[in-house]
Amino acid sequence: MHSDMSFIGLFWQASLLVKFVMLLLVSMSVYSWAMIINRNRVLKAAKTASDAFEQKFWSGVDLNKLYQESNARAxxxxxxxxxxxxxxxxxVRLHKTSGRSADAVMDGTYRSMRVSLSREVESLENQLPMLATIGSISPYIGLFGTVWGIMNAFIALGEVQQASLNMVAPGIAEALIATAMGLFAAIPAVIAFNRFSTGVAKLEHGYANFMEEFSSILHRQTHSGSN
Structure with a gap:
């Protein structure tokens, strides 16, 4: 009996469970690529925005004017x-409060920036855990489909008196496709996760450095008595 050895043909010949595994892996791959495209866009926009703001900040612009510009589009x-x-x-809020020492003003300011930093990093890391999950479990899901498919192929082979390679080859081929699809879903997800994690770490480092430098500027203003 002739067997269709194309991908579509092997998919239709596969058992119901192997078909489910293949469809699951295709769905995971599509979802991971959607996340990859989204995270790539978000990180690029964050890098561009940070570079532009840092350049403006260090251009010598008055901090009060810069704050008013930012506040207009808060x-x-x-x-x-x-x-x-x-x-x-x-x-500004703490500095206008009577009875606040310079250290108390700076402590409150630093805590506020620390909370903001944490929220920004959390936003950048959104979807990265799912990419890591897809990258780690996809090969095992594919391997499960492969094992199941090969098991069924050998069970069917044991039910005939004269076995041949032509009888078992389609079953093994369709089973191995599940492993290939698992790798196809996992490899881009793992590469993207590592790349995006590095990008987030660089942005976080830049944010932290800016926060420390900005704190130093405000600390000097506070202790010099200027606004």
Missing amino acids: DHLQGMEQIFHSGFREY
């Missing part, structure tokens, strides 16, 4: 500018 801030906005807003 709902659309991100990254480094959001950290600046949160810190300077808290600094």
